[in-house]
Amino acid sequence: MIMASKNQRSKPAAVWHGVWPALLVAVVVIGLWYSASHFWGMPKYILPAPDLILKEAIENPNSLLRNGWVTLVEATTGFAVGVLLAVFVALVLDSWRFLEKGMSPYLVVGLNIPIVAIAPAVIIWFGFGMMSKIVVAAILTFFPVVIYTLKGLKAADRREVDLFSVLSASRIQGLLKLRMPSSLPFFFAALRVASAASVLAAVVAEFIQANAGIGYLILTAAYTNNTPRIWAAVAVSAGIALLFYWVVTVAERKIIPWHASVDARN
Amino acid sequence: MTAAVVARELSVTFESGGGQFQALNAFNLTVEKNEFVSLIGPSGCGKTTVLRCIADLISPTGGSVMVNGIPPRDAIKKRDIGYVFQSATLLEWRNVLKNVMLPLELAGVPRAEALPRAEAMIERVGLTDFVKNYPRQLSGGMQQRVAIARSLVMNPDIILMDEPFAALDEITRDDMNRWLLEVFAQSSTTILFVTHNIREAIMLSDRVVVMAARPGRIVKEFKVSMPRPRTAEQTFTDEFSRIRQEAEEALYGAATRTKVGE
Ligand SMILES: Nc1ncnc2c1ncn2[C@@H]1O[C@H](COP(=O)(O)OP(=O)(O)OP(=O)(O)O)[C@@H](O)[C@H]1O
Ligand SMILES: [Mg+2]
Numbered sequence: 001m002i003m004a005s006k007n008q009r010s011k012p013a014a015v016w017h018g019v020w021p022a023l024l025v026a027v028v029v030i031g032l033w034y035s036a037s038h039f040w041g042m043p044k045y046i047l048p049a050p051d052l053i054l055k056e057a058i059e060n061p062n063s064l065l066r067n068g069w070v071t072l073v074e075a076t077t078g079f080a081v082g083v084l085l086a087v088f089v090a091l092v093l094d095s096w097r098f099l100e101k102g103m104s105p106y107l108v109v110g111l112n113i114p115i116v117a118i119a120p121a122v123i124i125w126f127g128f129g130m131m132s133k134i135v136v137a138a139i140l141t142f143f144p145v146v147i148y149t150l151k152g153l154k155a156a157d158r159r160e161v162d163l164f165s166v167l168s169a170s171r172i173q174g175l176l177k178l179r180m181p182s183s184l185p186f187f188f189a190a191l192r193v194a195s196a197a198s199v200l201a202a203v204v205a206e207f208i209q210a211n212a213g214i215g216y217l218i219l220t221a222a223y224t225n226n227t228p229r230i231w232a233a234v235a236v237s238a239g240i241a242l243l244f245y246w247v248v249t250v251a252e253r254k255i256i257p258w259h260a261s262v263d264a265r266n
Numbered sequence: 267m268t269a270a271v272v273a274r275e276l277s278v279t280f281e282s283g284g285g286q287f288q289a290l291n292a293f294n295l296t297v298e299k300n301e302f303v304s305l306i307g308p309s310g311c312g313k314t315t316v317l318r319c320i321a322d323l324i325s326p327t328g329g330s331v332m333v334n335g336i337p338p339r340d341a342i343k344k345r346d347i348g349y350v351f352q353s354a355t356l357l358e359w360r361n362v363l364k365n366v367m368l369p370l371e372l373a374g375v376p377r378a379e380a381l382p383r384a385e386a387m388i389e390r391v392g393l394t395d396f397v398k399n400y401p402r403q404l405s406g407g408m409q410q411r412v413a414i415a416r417s418l419v420m421n422p423d424i425i426l427m428d429e430p431f432a433a434l435d436e437i438t439r440d441d442m443n444r445w446l447l448e449v450f451a452q453s454s455t456t457i458l459f460v461t462h463n464i465r466e467a468i469m470l471s472d473r474v475v476v477m478a479a480r481p482g483r484i485v486k487e488f489k490v491s492m493p494r495p496r497t498a499e500q501t502f503t504d505e506f507s508r509i510r511q512e513a514e515e516a517l518y519g520a521a522t523r524t525k526v527g528e
Contacts, residue, residue: 159351159355160355160357162355163349163351163355165342166321166322166342166347167345167368167369167373168342168343168372170372173372177368177371177372184359256359258360258400258402259359
């Protein structure tokens with residue numbers, strides 16, 4: 001990033017240098033997979049050949065796109081709502097020690113709610129449309145973000161707290177200029193967890209009851225034994241989760257370029 | 267005229283591991299306005315504890331501290347005190363400029379006025395080429411210089427410095443000493459300076475105060491009357507060697523007494 005990098009490569013060359021090992025792995029795996037299906041007799045119901053999955057995706061793109069879009073909207077909306085709520089609650093609990101003490105055991109319980117257990121109840125409350133999926137995604141986002149952010153708000157170094165005291169900083173200055181910046185690395189770690197969890201939440205909730213979405217598509221494809229379609233849908237959901245992860249990583253790099261974790265990953 | 271710092275019968279007791287630990291006992295020190303006083307003493311003798319009492323980071327268990335005739339808390343509120351910590355303590359998300367701007371920001375100084383002040387201060391510590399660098403991109407000595415710039419930027423009456431140059435090599439330390447002498451000569455600040463280095467203490471100070479541990483207390487004081495501006499040649503004067511020898515005796519006496527006491 002800001003520092004002169006050890007080996008000064010041009011930008012495309014540097015990107016290529018970072019990417020080619022992963023590409024090589026992909027080529028080898030897909031090659032083996034292709035051979036297993038076409039030459040070594042692996043049955044289609046176990047895992048259809050890669051080209052069959054691609055063919056399915058190209059021939060029937062509409063249902064993939066439509067259902068993928070539904071899941072994307074559910075997951076992003078749930079994620080956004082969950083994060084906003086979590087930050088708000090974390091700030092409230094942080095400024096009110098008593099409430100925090102009272103709440104923190106239940107936050108841990110909340111963090112450990114199995115999504116499969118909670119989803120049916122949420123669907124009963126909010127119907128089998130998108131709303132219930134958004135709520136499940138929000139719940140799964142909310143708990144890790146609250147817990148990590150609260151932890152982060154207390155992560156300021158003892159000496160930095162002394163510095164602010166010597167500089168006669170007000171409480172609100174301490175929050176804005178010390179405790180909130182120190183919490184950002186924790187916050188982003190939580191976002192990373194939550195970004196994957198919110199996609200998972202939406203898809204699992206769709207399995208339980210839905211009329212659209214990737215989970216719904218997989219379920220209907222399974223009824224008709226359409227394995228290429230199942231795998232095409234799996235690929236789309238993985239793509240959505242990766243997209244999420246990528247957005248969080250880019251935001252982290254932009255917002256906390258000073259943090260060791262960002263520096264190390266570059 | 268009231269003294270810059272008056273500590274009377276100061277005592278500090280810490281609760282530690284079930285027992286009590288007396289870090290300071292009957293500590294008496296007066297620092298006059300515009301005086302440069304060094305505190306030296308073995309590790310753990312309570313030097314940092316003295317500074318922390320003056321900066322209202324801890325409340326003494328007994329005795330009192332006054333800063334410019336008012337209690338430390340009020341002096342801190344008036345931003346009369348600058349503090350250079352034993353470790354640089356820079357905020358890792360702020361670059362050099364923003365770290366030096368911090369005290370001005372917290373004091374509500376408008377940016378248009380704060381910026382040139384911070385820049386001038388950074389120039390004085392010789393880091394103008396590094397204003398945009400983050401702390402992790404600086405050497406230990408550079409970080410400490412940023413911390414010093416930050417403590418000076420508010421023009422405080424009194425500066426508390428806790429071993430600011432301990433991490434530096436001999437050459438850089440001499441440089442920084444010369445620089446600090448200049449800063450001290452050009453301003454009307456009072457400096458209370460903690461160090462382990464006797465040479466540094468004598469070169470910089472009007473008075474050198476030697477402490478002993480368990481409990482932390484003052485064992486000896488030396489007045490340094492070598493004229494200012496101080497120069498390296500003065501380290502060859504009789505006064506310098508006399509004070510150095512006596513201070514060393516006091517210091518090692520203090521250290522052995524500590525050991526015997528254990
Ligand atoms: N918060 C605390 N709780 C318990 N004991 C403490 C605390 N702070 C300091 N002490 C003890 O008080 C004594 C004096 O500590 P202090 O930091 O003032 O020493 P010092 O002279 O600055 O040492 P050094 O030269 O190593 O920095 C030490 O023995 C230390 O263990
Ligand atoms: Mg100390």
